[in-house]
Amino acid sequence: MRVVFRRVHKTFVQKGQRVQALSDVNFTIEEGEFICVIGPSGCGKSTLIGLIAGLEFPDSGEVYVDSKTVEGPSPDRIVVFQEAALFPWLTVLENVEFGLKIAGVPGKERRERAIEAIKLVHLSRFVHAHPHELSGGMRQRAAIARALVMDPKILLMDEPFAALDAQTRQMLQVELQEIWQKTRKTVLFVTHNVREATFLADRVLEISARPGTIKREY
Ligand code: ADP
Ligand code: MG
Numbered sequence: 511m512r513v514v515f516r517r518v519h520k521t522f523v524q525k526g527q528r529v530q531a532l533s534d535v536n537f538t539i540e541e542g543e544f545i546c547v548i549g550p551s552g553c554g555k556s557t558l559i560g561l562i563a564g565l566e567f568p569d570s571g572e573v574y575v576d577s578k579t580v581e582g583p584s585p586d587r588i589v590v591f592q593e594a595a596l597f598p599w600l601t602v603l604e605n606v607e608f609g610l611k612i613a614g615v616p617g618k619e620r621r622e623r624a625i626e627a628i629k630l631v632h633l634s635r636f637v638h639a640h641p642h643e644l645s646g647g648m649r650q651r652a653a654i655a656r657a658l659v660m661d662p663k664i665l666l667m668d669e670p671f672a673a674l675d676a677q678t679r680q681m682l683q684v685e686l687q688e689i690w691q692k693t694r695k696t697v698l699f700v701t702h703n704v705r706e707a708t709f710l711a712d713r714v715l716e717i718s719a720r721p722g723t724i725k726r727e728y
Pocket of ligand 1: 522523524529530531549550551552553554555556557558
């Protein structure tokens with residue numbers, strides 16, 4: 511999936527004041543790329559993800575996904591957030607199956623696909639566990655499985671490892687790289703950790719503080 515931002519501007523109104531979140535943002539993500547976006551807190555990283563996910567819309571400029579203007583959310587573009595936000599009353603398996611169930615995928619196929627995705631994130635031993643029985647890292651693995659099971663064309667990751675301890679974080683970085691090598695999904699990964707970005711990405715986009723604009727690419 512190819513993503514193009516062309517002269518994108520985005521402002522929000524906060525307590526009657528205009529806040530310019532993104533200003534003249536231009537970049538392209540090629541199919542299969544692993545891109546990291548770094549920048550200080552408040553520079554517009556989540557806004558960028560929201561625009562691709564179809565949860566936000568630009569004030570001016572265009573966001574294209576495979577040459578079409580983004581008009582709303584789609585299971586082709588799934589976001590993984592910092593907090594896993596699993597349903598606490600469902601098991602790992604049920605959480606991972608949930609999106610497929612909503613999409614009307616029949617039971618047997620649903621289960622097989624969920625088990626496959628859970629295997630990919632190394633949680634097979636915990637399929638029947640509930641979120642409160644999992645560590646933070648395991649919950650984030652489950653959230654990644656829940657995204658992958660939908661077979662999205664692009665995975666949008668908004669500081670997914672920011673709340674984890676350093677060791678778990680490193681482990682998940684390595685696992686995410688392995689998953690990317692296996693699936694070759696297009697990944698946009700937001701972080702404010704430079705080391706994380708350079709470890710993970712093919713290409714890093716650096717966003718400057720407000721108004722957010724692409725400062726550098728390396
Ligand atoms: P980051 O993810 O890089 O920390 P965000 O994209 O969340 O930054 O926010 C960029 C700027 O836009 C911030 O100043 C933030 O306060 C503002 N902003 C983001 N979303 C909203 C919103 N829904 N309403 C008002 N202001 C917002
Ligand atoms: Mg953010």
